[in-house]
Amino acid sequence: MIELFGYLLSGVTVGFIYTLVGLGFTVIYNSSGIINFSQGEFVMAGGMSTVFLIYAGLPLGVAFVLAILITSMIGIVLYKLISFSRDSSQISLIILTLGFAIFLRGLAQIIFDKQLHTMPSFVGEGAFEIFETTLSYQALLIMVVASAIVISLYLFFQKTKTGQAMVAASNNVDAAKLMGINIKKILILNFAISAVIASIGGILLTPITSTSYEVGIMLGLKGFCAAIIGGLGTPFGAVAGGLLLGILESLVAGYISSEYKDAVAFVVLLAILFFMPGGIFGNLKSQRV
Amino acid sequence: MLKRFILRALAFLLISSFVVLNAKETIKIGAIVAATGPASFLGDPELKTLQHYVAKINAQGGVNGQQIELIHYDTGANPKKAVTFTKRLINQDEVVAIIGPSTTGETMAIIKFVEKVGIPLMSMAGSVAIIDPVKKYVFKIAATDRMACKKVMQDMNKRNLTNLALISGSGGFGKSMRKQCKEVAPSxxxxxxxxxxxxxxxxxxxxxxxxxxxxxxxxxxxxxxxxQGPAIVTKNYVQLKIKHPLYQSHGVASKKFIEIAGSAAEGVRVVAPPVVVADKLDDSVAIKKVALAYKNEYEKAFNSQVSSFGGHAYDALHVIVDAIKRANSTEPSKIRDAIEKTQGFEGVDGIVNLSATDHLGLDTETGMIMLEIKNGDWTIVK
Structure with missing residues (x-):
């Protein structure tokens, strides 16, 4: 029983990490219908720039803010590239994001380096002891921050005018334009928000997993799975998908074999795509695909 | 018109003869390293080391009066690219020896090409499969993962520990070492x-x-x-308050590991090549001078911590240079013969004694040492 509890707790910790990455996919998809495959690299950019700003001697707080700003600028650059693209079919734009991801990875290798980096945990290295297992302060912080982001995103999309305009823009661009919505502004804001969420994720993750130029590849993939499993387009979907994925992985590693752990993500992904193509919280937009 | 033609022809002859003369003057050594990609932690220090020391050897007058020309390609740890670059080094660049590749998979992929043409290959990869069975032109410099396993188990024997739990990374390094450890465990x-x-x-x-x-x-x-895997394992290990001794492999034998795992690394034992703690080695250790000189020079030149992997490149280059000197020839087959006769070579990785039956020539005693992390620094376990 205590074993099961330990596996679940570990699964929830990892699940919230996937959720943080998955949320970024959700936001961009929500407004543009594009799946942004450089999301994982945004996470990397957030973590790596924080680490190097700290190396440069800046205090933690200033480094966080600057890193978040830098990453949101990268998000806006990606949007600019997309808006310059002559071929605006979704497939070619998605490929563009993939290319941008590879570009960012290369850039990070040149600007930073190829080493692993970490930074001190800002809530202390300690951990809560629960039964025979433990939950580190940093993991708890990730859970709290991820939940806060999910709730504020939900409120933003549902309750604010700007948020509703974003949803409208993704449902029907032309109709939204006719309603006087400034699509360009909406999209810029969206890419920036998504990059901000990613960079917060990158910053929170670094004390636990450490970071390097290629940390975004697997995180991006797992976050993508989380977003698809939960249903693209809703923040709660990313939570459900992330947690389901994290817990399943942990249970498989605990009870079956750690060899099969990584396969779980992709088996679940396939199963969801076959039987619930819209994801667990799938909504109308999935039908458009 | 005729005058101009003659002038041009003369100019052409002059230039081409200059090129030919120049080409005769350099010894071309090829290098295939994974300077980028998933194995860049190997290839990056290897390439830096090669470039640094080739420049140094050339500045000191080269080998047998000839300058060395290092022709290097980056494979990104891709065996297919390794094959392409090997063919290019052999056919186009006409090198006399090849250093690399960085990883076992790449090395295995190119063995048949160097064997066919007869170009000596000095691999920097870890697996014992490269030199066992012995292949005529294939040598290996780095300590094997099998040696690391043996060293760990010797240490376990000293502490009367027999029941071992393995937790391995699923990458090539983790997989290979896990397999080797399982094989040597019964002995x-x-x-x-x-x-x-x-x-x-x-x-x-x-x-x-x-x-x-x-x-x-x-x-x-x-x-x-x-x-990052071993650092996370170490942190989780402490969080879960597991009391058993924890051993880490030579894959994390760098200061970076202590930095990333933080206080959780205290008391962890790490099997490592001696260069990592060159400054702490006993003066009686034969290779201390070479290892320390390399460590200081690397850290000064590149402003980053020395790793065991760059040391492999140092040894590979110097074994070949030493062989070329002794052979007094740049004929690949003669270089090969001279490499095989290398005796008592003091390298960063240990003393190298090669023979017709042993193309690695390192022994477990000098090739690997056991370290324990205390107060955020290495201490040598006697």
């Missing part, structure tokens, strides 16, 4: 009682470690792997 009376793995990009290994913690047979844990 040390070690029983593998748990065998877990994790993906190399995983962010939490609590599930696997809980399983090990709840296994009553386990007395000691070994974690073959490199990169």
């Amino acid at each position: 040390f009376g070690v029983k593998i009682v748990a065998d877990e793995t994790y993906g190399k990009k995983d962010s939490d290994m609590t599930s696997q470690l809980l399983k090990i913690k709840n296994n009553k047979d386990v007395q000691v844990v070994l974690n073959p792997g490199f990169g």
Whole structure:
């Protein structure tokens, strides 16, 4: 029983990490219908720039803010590239994001380096002891921050005018334009928000997993799975998908074999795509695909 | 018109003869390293070391009065690229010897090409499969993962620990070492009682470690792997308050590991090549001078911590240079013969004694040492 509890707790910790990455996919998809495959690299950019700003001697707080700003600028650059693209079919734009991801990875290798980096945990290295297992302060912080982001995103999309305009823009661009919505502004804001969420994720993750130029590849993939499993387009979907994925992985590693752990993500992904193509919280937009 | 033609022809002849003369003057050595990609932690220090020391050797007058020309290609750890570049080095660049590749997979892929043409190859990869069975033109410089396993198990024997739990990274390094450790375990009376793995990009290994913690047979844990994985394992290990001794592999034998794992690394034992602690070695250790000189020079030139991998490149280059000097020839087959006769070569990795039956020539005693992390620094376990 205590074993099961330990596996679940570990699964929830990892699940919230996937959720943080998955949320970024959700936001961009929500407004543009594009799946942004450089999301994982945004996470990397957030973590790596924080680490190097700290190396440069800046205090933690200033480094966080600057890193978040830098990453949101990268998000806006990606949007600019997309808006310059002559071929605006979704497939070619998605490929563009993939290319941008590879570009960012290369850039990070040149600007930073190829080493692993970490930074001190800002809530202390300690951990809560629960039964025979433990939950580190940093993991708890990730859970709290991820939940806060999910709730504020939900409120933003549902309750604010700007948020509703974003949803409208993704449902029907032309109709939204006719309603006087400034699509360009909406999209810029969206890419920036998504990059901000990613960079917060990158910053929170670094004390636990450490970071390097290629940390975004697997995180991006797992976050993508989380977003698809939960249903693209809703923040709660990313939570459900992330947690389901994290817990399943942990249970498989605990009870079956750690060899099969990584396969779980992709088996679940396939199963969801076959039987619930819209994801667990799938909504109308999935039908458009 | 005719005058101009003659002038041009003369100019052409002059230039081409100059090129030919120049080409005769350099010794071309090829290098195939994974300077970027997933194995860049190997290839990056290797390439830096090669470039640094080739320049140094040339500045000191070269080898037998000839300058060395290093022709290097970056494979990104891709065996297909390694094959392409090997062919290019042999056919186009006409090198006399090849250093590399960085990884076992790449090395295995190119062996048949160097064997066919007869160009000596000095691999910097880890697996014992490269030189066992012996191939005529293939040599290897780095200590094998099998040696690391033996060293760990010797240390376990000293502490009367027999029941081992493995938690290995699923990358090539972790897989290979896990296999070697399982193979040598019986000869040390070690029983593998748990065998877990994790993906190399995983962010939490609590599930696997809980399983090990709840296994009553386990007395000691070994974690073959490199990169961020072992650091996370070490942190989780402390969080779960697992009391068994923890061993880490030579994959994390750099200060970076202590930095990333932080206070959790205290008391962890790491099997490592001697260069990592060159400054702490006993003066009686034969290779201390070479290792320390390399460590200081690398750290000064590149402003980053020395790793064992760059040391492989240092040794590979110097064994070949030494062989060229002794052979007094740049004929690949003569260089090969001279390499095979290398005796008592003092390298960064250890003393190298090559022979027709041993194309590695390092022994476990000088090739690997056992370290323990105390107060955020290495101490040598006697």
